[in-house]
Amino acid sequence: MSTTTATGLDQKTRDIIKSTVPVLQEHGTAITTRFYQTMFKKHPELKNIFNQTNQRKGDQPKALANTVLAAAMHIDQLESILPVVKQIAEKHRSLNIKPEHYPIVGENLLFAIKDVLGDAATDEIIDAWAKAYGEIANVFITVEKEMYKEVQDSPGGWVDYRDFKVVKKEKESDVITSFYLKPVDEKVFPSYRPGQYITIKAEIDSQEYNHLRQYSLSQAPGEEYYRISVKREDAIGAGPAGVVSTFLHEQVEEGSILPISAPGGDFVLDQEDNRPLILISGGVGLTPMMSMLETTIKVQPNREVIYIQAARSGKFHAMKDRVTEIVEGNKQVKSYTVYDTPAEGETCDKEGYVDYEWLTSILPTNDAAFYFCGPKGFMRAQYKNLREFGVADTDIHFEIFGPADDIKS
Template sequence: MPTPLDEKTRSIILATVPALKAHGLAITEEMYKRLLVRPEIRDLFNESHQRDLEQPRALALAVLAYAQNINDLGRLGGMVERIAEKHVGLNILPEHYPFVADALLGAIAHVLGDAATPEIMDAWGKAYWFLADVLIGREKQIYDEHEQAPGGWKGWRAFKVRARRQETPEIASFDLVPADGGALFRHKAGQYLSFRLDIPGHGSQRRNYSISSAPGADHYRITVRHHELGLVSSWLHENVHEGDTLLAANPAGDFFLEETASSPVVFLTAGVGLTPIVSMLEDLCGTKAARAIRYVHGADTRELAAFVPEITALAADNVLSADFFYARDSVQDEASQKGVTRHAGRISTEWLRGAVDPTATYYICGPEGFMQDMIGTLRDAGLPAAQIRYEIFGSATNPELVL
C-alpha cells in the first residue's frame, strides 16, 4: 500500500480547492494539450471527448473531488474503482503514469502562475503519486485476475465477427468469437469491452461498448447505436461485417449485476442505455433466479426501441413485467399484451415517484440528464445508495455522478 499523505500535504491540497473550483477546467484542458502531443499517449484517448471537452470536464471534477475529500479518501472508493476498471479496459500501464504527472503538474503551474508556489507544487506532486500508486496497484490486481482466469488474456486479443444483426434502423448487434478458437473469459453481466480500432484516415481509436449477451455464452455480443457524427460508430455500422476481425481487451467495468441478491430488481433505461441491462436480464433468466423483475425502457419511437420482441416474450412467460415509453408515438390504439404496459411520452420523475418499490434494487443506464433525474428521484424517495446502481456512458460531467 502507498504511504499515506502527511497532514501538511493534505492541508495544502485542501487549501487549493477554491483555485480548483475557479480554474479546474482550464488546468485539465492545458494538461490534455500537453499530454496528447505524445502519439503513444494520444492513441489511448477518445478524440471526440476532447473536442467537446467531456474528458477535461470529467477529469476536473475528479481532481476537485480528490482535493475536497483528501482527509476522507474512503468516500472516493467507487470513483477510484471506476477509473481503475476503465484503465484496465484501455490497457493503461504503469509506464504511462509519469507522462500524466508531467502534464498535470505542468498545467497547474502554467494556469495558476505565481500562485503555484513550490509548496503547492510539491504537495500536488505527492498527492498525484499517492493516487497513481493506488490505481497502479489495483489495476495490477485486475490484470492478474483476468490473465489467470479461464479464457482470460492480457493486452489485445483478436475477435472475429461471427454474426451481425440490425436490431433497429440505428442499432446493430455484433457477435464476437475468439479468432484463436480458445476459451472465452466469463464476464460479469453489465461489463463492457474496450476496442483498439485502426480507422483509415483517423489512425488508432479506443472505444468501450457494453456486452449485451449473458455471461457464459460462447461469444460476446455488443450492441452499437449509429451516431451520425460518431466516427467509430459510423465506421462499425458501415464497414464491419461477418468475418471481419476486431481487437478487444478483457471485459471490464464496475457496473454489474449483484448475482447473490434476492430482492426485486428494476431495470430503468433509455435509448441505447439498455445494452448492459440486456446482459443482466439474460443472466437472470438463464439462472432462473427467483426475483421479481420490472423492465422500464424509454425510446423515441417503437421502431427505435431494441430488443422489444425478446422483452415482450419474457413478459408473456411471466418472467418479468415491462413498461415501454415512446416519446413520439401514440399508444392509444396499441393492442394489449400480457405483462406489458405502453406509455406515451418520456419516463418522467412524476411517473417514477408513483412507481418506486422501496425493496427493489435499481439498475439505471441512459443519457446523463435522464440518469440525474432518475437517481435524484430515487434518492428523494429514501432509497439507500446500495439500491441505486448506474452506468455512465462516456465521462461523468456531473459531480453527483462522479462520486
C-alpha cells in the same frame, strides 16, 4: 487499505494540498484542459488511447478535474474515494493504461497547474502536488496491477488486445446493430458479470490514430460468443457523426476482425439480492440491462423484475421482440415501454418521458434494487425520481456511457 492512505505525505504537504481545493473548484477544468493540450502535443501517440471525441466535447477534462478535486479534498484518507478509484481503474485496465504512463501524466499535470495559475502556483504548491500526485498514482497503479493479474489468471483471460471475428451482424432497430464476436484463435475466453463491457480498438484506414470505445455486453454470460449492440451516432447540427459507431455500422461486416480487451467494469448485477429488480433504460442504455434481465431469468427465476425501456419511437426500440418473449415465458417479469414521439399506429405504455408520477405508479416498492442506464439527461431525471421516491442511495446503481458525470446535482 494501506495502499489508499497518503502515508508518504507529511502534514504540511497535506495541508497545502487541502488549501488548493478552492482554486481547483474554480480553475480545475481550465487546468485539465491545458493538461490534455500539452500532453498530446508532447506525446501524440497517446491519442491512440484517449477518446478524442470526449476531448472535443470537454467531457474528459471535466471528469479529470472532478477526480483531482476529490483527491485533494480527501488527501488525508484516500481510501474514502476508493469506489471512484476502482471505477476509473476498471476503465484504465480495459484501455491498457500501464504504470509507465503515469509519470507522463504527472509531468504535464504539474505544468498545467503552473501555466494556468501563474504566480499563484508557488514552488511550495507545485512541490506539494508533485508529492501528492506520486501518492495518488501509486494507488491507481496498485489497484490496476491487481486487476491485470485477476484478468490474466482467469480461464481464457488475456491482457492487452486479442483478435475476435465478427461471426454475425444483426440489425436491432433503425440505429442499433448487434455484433457477435468469437476469438480468432478459437481458444477459450473468459466469462463476464452482467453489466460489464469490452473495449474495441478500431483501426480505421482514414484515421491517423486508433480509436478505443467501450461497449456493454448485451446478453447473459455463458454463450459461445460476446455480443455488443451499438448505436450509430449520426451527425446532429454542427456535431460530427460518431467515428467508431459509423465504422462499425458501415465498414465492419461478418468476417471482420476486431481487437478487443477482456471484459471489465464495476456496474454489475448483484445476484445475491432477491428483492424486486427494477431495470430502467433509455435508448441504447438497454445493453447492460438486457444482460442483467437475461441473467436473472436464468439464475433467479423467481425474482420479480420490472423492465422499463424508453425510446424515441418504435423504430428506435431495439430487442422489443426478445423482451416480449421473456415476459411471455416468465410470469414474474413485467415490461413497459415509453415512447417520446410514437409514430402513428404505434402503441406504448406511456407517451413522453419516464416521469415521477408514472414511474412510481408502476413500482411495487422502493425497497428494491434499481439499475438504470442511458443518456445523461435521462440519468439525472431517473436519479431524482428514485431519490424522491425514497430509494436508498445504496440501492441505486447506474452506468454512464462516456466519462463519469455527476448526475446527482
